[in-house]
Amino acid sequence: MFQGLQLDPTVLPDSVHALRREVREFVEAELQASEASDDYLRNSDFNTGTSVEFTKKLAAKGWVGMTWPKAYGGGDRSFLERYVVTEEILAAGAPVSAHWIADRQSGPLFLKFGSEAQKQFYLPKIIKAECFFSIGMSEPDSGSDLASIKTNAKKVDGGWLLNGSKIWTSGAHMNHYMITLVRTEPQSDNRHAGLSQFIVDLSDTNVTISSIQNLSGDRGFNQVFFDDVFIPDEAVVGEPGNGWQQVMSELGYERSGPERFLSAFRVLVEFIRLVESNPSEAQLTLIGKLTAHLVTLRRMSISVAAMLESGKLPTVESALVKDLGNSYERLVPELIRQAAPMQKTERFVDTLNQCILHAPAFTLRGGTREILRGVIARGLGLR
Numbered sequence: 001m002f003q004g005l006q007l008d009p010t011v012l013p014d015s016v017h018a019l020r021r022e023v024r025e026f027v028e029a030e031l032q033a034s035e036a037s038d039d040y041l042r043n044s045d046f047n048t049g050t051s052v053e054f055t056k057k058l059a060a061k062g063w064v065g066m067t068w069p070k071a072y073g074g075g076d077r078s079f080l081e082r083y084v085v086t087e088e089i090l091a092a093g094a095p096v097s098a099h100w101i102a103d104r105q106s107g108p109l110f111l112k113f114g115s116e117a118q119k120q121f122y123l124p125k126i127i128k129a130e131c132f133f134s135i136g137m138s139e140p141d142s143g144s145d146l147a148s149i150k151t152n153a154k155k156v157d158g159g160w161l162l163n164g165s166k167i168w169t170s171g172a173h174m175n176h177y178m179i180t181l182v183r184t185e186p187q188s189d190n191r192h193a194g195l196s197q198f199i200v201d202l203s204d205t206n207v208t209i210s211s212i213q214n215l216s217g218d219r220g221f222n223q224v225f226f227d228d229v230f231i232p233d234e235a236v237v238g239e240p241g242n243g244w245q246q247v248m249s250e251l252g253y254e255r256s257g258p259e260r261f262l263s264a265f266r267v268l269v270e271f272i273r274l275v276e277s278n279p280s281e282a283q284l285t286l287i288g289k290l291t292a293h294l295v296t297l298r299r300m301s302i303s304v305a306a307m308l309e310s311g312k313l314p315t316v317e318s319a320l321v322k323d324l325g326n327s328y329e330r331l332v333p334e335l336i337r338q339a340a341p342m343q344k345t346e347r348f349v350d351t352l353n354q355c356i357l358h359a360p361a362f363t364l365r366g367g368t369r370e371i372l373r374g375v376i377a378r379g380l381g382l383r
């Protein structure tokens with residue numbers, strides 16, 4: 001496990017350090033500009049902010065689809081370079097939601113399983129920030145137990161007729177397409193057989209999108225209904241019936257990145273700002289502990305990026321990073337809330353309050369703690 005561990009960040013190639021500086025300067029400039037105008041960057045912490053304008057600027061820099069082949073307009077750059085870009089934009093609290101899913105997992109899914117026509121059609125559009133994707137896995141009665149999904153499709157001439165519903169679908173109200181896991185054969189003894197992945201055009205008139213409000217008052221996720229939606233054969237990703245294997249491969253990308261432990265990073269930054277002129281012993285100790293924990297998580301996450309780079313499928317390692325990372329980001333606002341001084345800045349209170357309202361989602365989205373621990377236990381041969 002964790003082969004190719006990059007324990008010492010100084011072993012990263014020079015190009016990565018130069019890139020980090022470039023991204024940091026770019027985001028800082030954007031942050032300053034936005035503070036002077038509509039404030040879109042500062043309001044976008046906890047991986048939830050969306051700004052198509054910001055995504056387009058990142059795309060123009062070549063930082064969307066940056067690891068994908070040049071043949072499709074990608075940058076052909078390394079996973080470690082992508083890691084640096086994602087880390088810098090998340091640490092700054094930049095609004096990344098528009099392109100996040102397409103860049104992180106839909107594009108890689110097409111590259112691995114998609115047809116040549118799908119690669120040529122979708123990848124250049126994602127890279128230019130012209131098309132955004134949602135993930136359609138969870139259903140009202142199927143979340144952790146994904147193999148029990150009921151959304152189904154029947155074969156018709158030239159395609160499939162899709163019926164059913166997906167829930168908690170992040171960004172479906174803003175995105176163009178959703179990669180949707182669908183039952184295309186009745187459930188058999190092999191629960192993982194007979195599932196397929198479809199590209200659903202979210203502007204289809206037989207698709208209904210109904211927003212759901214979360215605890216913080218945002219409306220970032222939705223329930224999506226399919227009523228006889230026609231899916232042409234060309235919009236099936238990979239082989240019909242191979243959906244389970246494809247989804248498992250996709251989750252490797254979904255679970256290991258810095259978004260799994262940086263969601264509460266802005267709270268730590270604002271806490272340090274708040275106490276830096278006169279910290280107590282206890283506050284210094286807390287900052288030290290949280291920073292040490294962060295550095296360890298980061299090294300584990302970088303090692304997963306190195307494994308992806310070498311073509312491995314780090315399912316167990318990704319689950320481990322997500323479980324430890326999510327536990328950490330739940331702890332940060334709680335410990336900082338207890339350690340904060342009586343006198344607080346408005347900015348600190350704002351950041352902390354928003355984080356507390358978003359924090360319950362950290363350990364749910366992308367797979368719950370209990371499910372990840374099952375993956376880890378099975379991977380280690382403990383179950």
Ligand SMILES: Cc1cc2nc3c(=O)[nH]c(=O)nc-3n(C[C@H](O)[C@H](O)[C@H](O)COP(=O)(O)OP(=O)(O)OC[C@H]3O[C@@H](n4cnc5c(N)ncnc54)[C@H](O)[C@@H]3O)c2cc1C
Nearest residue numbers: 135136137138142143144168169170361364365366368370
């Ligand atoms: C902010 C946010 C965004 C999301 N975005 C998306 C999205 O874009 N697309 C999408 O498809 N989904 C999305 N989800 C859904 C998410 O993936 C599910 O909420 C998650 O997988 C859990 O499923 P569930 O809500 O049905 O809970 P359930 O599966 O019903 O679980 C309820 C509880 O039971 C526990 N549990 C379940 N099974 C077991 C078991 N076998 N052993 C031990 N404990 C168990 C769980 O850990 C959990 O604590 C999002 C969720 C959130 C919070």
